[in-house]
Amino acid sequence: MTKLDDLLAYEVVEGLTEGQFTAEEYVISILKRIEEVEPKVHSFITLDTEGALSSAKIIDKKIREKEDIGQLAGVTVGIKDNISTQGIRTTCASKILENYVPTYDATVIRNLKENGAILLGKLNLDEFGMGSTTEYSRYRPTHNPWNLDYVPGGSSGGSGAAVAAGECTVALGSDTGGSIRCPSSFCSVVGLKPTYGRVSRSGLISYANSLEQIGPICRSVKDLVMMLNIISGKDAMDNTSMPSSPITVPNKLNKLNVAVIKELITGSDQEVAKSVFSASEKFQEIGFSCEEVSIKNLHYALPSYYTLASAEASSNLARYDNIRYGFDYPIGEYKWDTYFSNVRENFGEEVKRRILIGSYVLSSGYYGKYYLKARRLRSLLRLELLTLFKKYDLLIGPTMPILPFKFGEKIDDPIKMYLVDVNTVIANLAGIPAISLPIGFSNGLPIGLQIMAAPFEEQKLIDASYELEKVIHIQRRPNSI
Amino acid sequence: MISKEDLEHLALISRINLTENELEKFPKQLDKTIEYIDILEELASDDSINLDLQELRFEELRIDEISLSDDKQLNKNITDDGFLRGPKMK
Numbered sequence: 001m002t003k004l005d006d007l008l009a010y011e012v013v014e015g016l017t018e019g020q021f022t023a024e025e026y027v028i029s030i031l032k033r034i035e036e037v038e039p040k041v042h043s044f045i046t047l048d049t050e051g052a053l054s055s056a057k058i059i060d061k062k063i064r065e066k067e068d069i070g071q072l073a074g075v076t077v078g079i080k081d082n083i084s085t086q087g088i089r090t091t092c093a094s095k096i097l098e099n100y101v102p103t104y105d106a107t108v109i110r111n112l113k114e115n116g117a118i119l120l121g122k123l124n125l126d127e128f129g130m131g132s133t134t135e136y137s138r139y140r141p142t143h144n145p146w147n148l149d150y151v152p153g154g155s156s157g158g159s160g161a162a163v164a165a166g167e168c169t170v171a172l173g174s175d176t177g178g179s180i181r182c183p184s185s186f187c188s189v190v191g192l193k194p195t196y197g198r199v200s201r202s203g204l205i206s207y208a209n210s211l212e213q214i215g216p217i218c219r220s221v222k223d224l225v226m227m228l229n230i231i232s233g234k235d236a237m238d239n240t241s242m243p244s245s246p247i248t249v250p251n252k253l254n255k256l257n258v259a260v261i262k263e264l265i266t267g268s269d270q271e272v273a274k275s276v277f278s279a280s281e282k283f284q285e286i287g288f289s290c291e292e293v294s295i296k297n298l299h300y301a302l303p304s305y306y307t308l309a310s311a312e313a314s315s316n317l318a319r320y321d322n323i324r325y326g327f328d329y330p331i332g333e334y335k336w337d338t339y340f341s342n343v344r345e346n347f348g349e350e351v352k353r354r355i356l357i358g359s360y361v362l363s364s365g366y367y368g369k370y371y372l373k374a375r376r377l378r379s380l381l382r383l384e385l386l387t388l389f390k391k392y393d394l395l396i397g398p399t400m401p402i403l404p405f406k407f408g409e410k411i412d413d414p415i416k417m418y419l420v421d422v423n424t425v426i427a428n429l430a431g432i433p434a435i436s437l438p439i440g441f442s443n444g445l446p447i448g449l450q451i452m453a454a455p456f457e458e459q460k461l462i463d464a465s466y467e468l469e470k471v472i473h474i475q476r477r478p479n480s481i
Numbered sequence: 482m483i484s485k486e487d488l489e490h491l492a493l494i495s496r497i498n499l500t501e502n503e504l505e506k507f508p509k510q511l512d513k514t515i516e517y518i519d520i521l522e523e524l525a526s527d528d529s530i531n532l533d534l535q536e537l538r539f540e541e542l543r544i545d546e547i548s549l550s551d552d553k554q555l556n557k558n559i560t561d562d563g564f565l566r567g568p569k570m571k
Contacts, residue, residue, distance in 0.1 A: 103554045196534070210534075236543050303518040314495060337496070345498035352497055353507065356488070357514055359495045373521040375532045382534060415513050431534050 004029035006477060009075045009169045009223035016063065016074045023056035023063075023074040027118060030076050034120075034167045037481045042142050043162035045081045046089050047121040052076065055118045070116030072230060077112055078168035080156050081122035082129055083214060084203040085109055088119070092205055093137040094127045095346045096320045098327045106203020107238070108172060108214050108231045115230050120168050124158030127348045128317065129174060129207045131155050132182055132420050135411050136350045144186060145478045146446055150404040153186030155179040159217045160187035165481055170223055172231075174204055176212040177305050178399075178424025181436035184217055185399035185448025188438040188474060190224050190465065191217040195455045196431035197242040199228075200235030208312035211305075211428040219476055221437070221466045225249045228458065247462050256393040256464055258283050259293040264397030264423050264450075271442035272398045279439045279449045279468060280396065286467050293388060293395070297381045298426065304381075305425035306418055307361050307374035314358025317351065320344065353414060382430040389454035394464055397423055399436040399448035423450060433458045437465045438474045483508045483515065 004026055007015065015021055031049060038044060062069050079085060082092045084102035086109075091097045105113070112119070126136035134142040134157035142157045144150040145165040152161040156173030160183025163171050173180040175193035184191025192215045199214050206212070216227035225247050234243040260280055265273050280290045322329055322343040329343050347355070361370040388395065401423055410416040427434035432455055436448040449468070453461045483491075488508050492499050499507065550556065558566045 103552045239542065300521060300524060303520050306514070307518050307521065318496070340496045341492075341498045344496055345500065347497065349503065352499065352503065353510060353514070355495050355497060356491045356507070356511060359491050360511070360515065361518070363494075368526070370518055370521055372532075373524050373526070374518075376527065376530050377521065377524055379530045379532055379534070414510050415517055418514075418517075 005033040005166050007169070008220050009072065009218065009226055012074050012169055013072065016059070016069070023059040023118070024053065026074055027052050027056040027076060030120070030168065037145070037165045037167060040143060040148055040481055041145055041161050041165050041167070042140055043078070043123055043158040043165065043167055045091055045093060045122050045124050045139055045158070048088055048119060051088070052118050052120050059116055059118070070114065072112060072226065073116030075117050075169045076120045077117045078120050078123045078159060078162045078171040079109065080125055080159050080171070080173045082125060082174060082205045082207075083109065083172060084205065085119065085122065088122060090122065090205070092128045093125045093139055094348070094351070095138050095327060096322070096344075097325065100325045102203070104203065106214075107200040107235045109203065111230050123156070123162055123171060125179075126155040126157070127351050128205070128313070129155040129176055129179055129212075130313070130350050130354055132178070132417055133157065133407075133410070135407065136348055138348055141407060144404055145481050146188060147404070147444055147480060149406055150445065151186065151407055153183035153400070153404065156217065157183045160184055160189055160191070163187070163189045163217050163219060164478060166477060170219075170227055171217045172214055172227075173217050174212055174214050175428065176208050177309060177428050178421045180215045180217060181399050181424050181434060181448070181450060182420070184436040185438075186404040186446060188441070188446035188448070189217055189219055190221055190435065190437055191215065192224055192228060192435045192458070192461070193427055193433065194228065194232065194458060195244075195433045197240050198232050198244050198433070198456065198458070200233070200238040200241045202235055202237035206316040208309040209316065210312060211309060221462060221469050222249055225462055244456055247459050249462055249466050251459065251463050251466075253463055253467065256288045256460060257391065258288050258290045258394045258396055258464070259388065259392040260290065261298075261395055261397040262292050262294045263298045264401070267422065268398045268401040269403060271403065272401065272447050275440040275442070275447040276396070276398050276449060279472070282468055282471050283464070286471070288464070291392070293392070295384060295388070295426075297377060297384055300377045301381060301426050301429060302418065302422050304374040304377040305421070305429055306357070307370045308378065308429075310354045310358035311362050311371050312358070314355045314362065317347070317355055350414070378429045381426065385426075385430045385432060386454065389457075393453065393457070393460050395452045397450055399423060399450040403442055403445045403447065427452050431455060433461055435461045435465055437468060439468070439472055440474070483511050
């Protein structure tokens, strides 16, 4: 039998319902696994051992008393530390929020709890979600479970690494420009950025709110669907959220038209491109049609993304004044303007750089030159993609243009770091859903395939991912830990 | 080119103090970023493009009703006369 801590989410629910083990036994096995691997991986910022054990006992009691236990009963979930959890510190991996304990749960957290999920704790990220490696976390970087000398990707690096290392059954991340898909690709797990509006953002601490969505990171497509169905839906607390139909898996398979995005292949490492071609061949074997397409406006996507994300960040992060919430900082001779500036010196370097760029592109004289043009490009790109989706069901390419890299390789050059997001920002700009699915390894380092679909067409993404997952047998647990 | 004075101005309007080290290295780094996004200049200024991705749906706003929050910690601080008591400034 598979070890308890290696079970997938749907196997946990099955095992519990059939009485193969108790929720408490399962949670203890996960806590043991954390004890074993956490000193090497560093996925967690806050671990809520007591909370997890007491939730498990409540589920066991409900099972004994034959009460409804919910669709995610016993499934342990790690939460990216920028999603608000009532009573559990939510730091955004920032000094600025090191003592912040939210008084309410994000809508997604409420959804998970109502369905019997067990919250394990809060996972590491780049400060406020700004970064692609977790090296910008104010705590410490998370290590890639497949090779501890390498970065796990970011910004939801703690989520990607924890799921890959078996420190939780599933995790939640958030994706502003690739922050779910990048660590999913680098850590060989499945991660989805849903259509903008499918999942409520209420309780997600904003970085660039017109771009970001909360989404699941899991070890299988089936687990991902379970999570997605629970967190999706219209929420009165987020006016951009919309109702959506639940996803089914396995589903009656329709033959889909797939297009490989040429520009994403030519910009990639050879090994990565090779894996994507082999995945597209697999799609053809399944009976899908596969063609190549070109996206005219792709060239402008990344500069447009960094303009918009920085502009929104400079506005969203203006609220951190250390008055309403914050960390211990002497009030001294309180003068409002100097106090704010002194306190805000405690943002990390990358956060400061983005706030400054945001202030720059929104300044009079530059607003039309940068911000408005970026907004226009965003609309053009969306129109171009929607036209392509009339002909093709799915657009595919590598999630990341490169393999995971070593710590320190890009940290001193912001542009080098930004360039790794070149394939993922497209989906955030256009508001469309995109998934990263593990498709292979090169020298022991994971490679992910990105699949994109038209808005609210997650069912097609899942159908294709499920079929591909069945024919590509990927090793799930890393050997190195 | 971003000069040290430009950077100080941006820091002032962003309400952020910069360390000596940041004042030293940021101008070059920000220059590179701005140079990178300068490519957006190539795009034509076309006012006919709709900039909104999502249609705003004001008719779907929540009903504007006063109700007590279910936030226990917050409710603890509500005084008898209906005001909310905040923490004292030290």
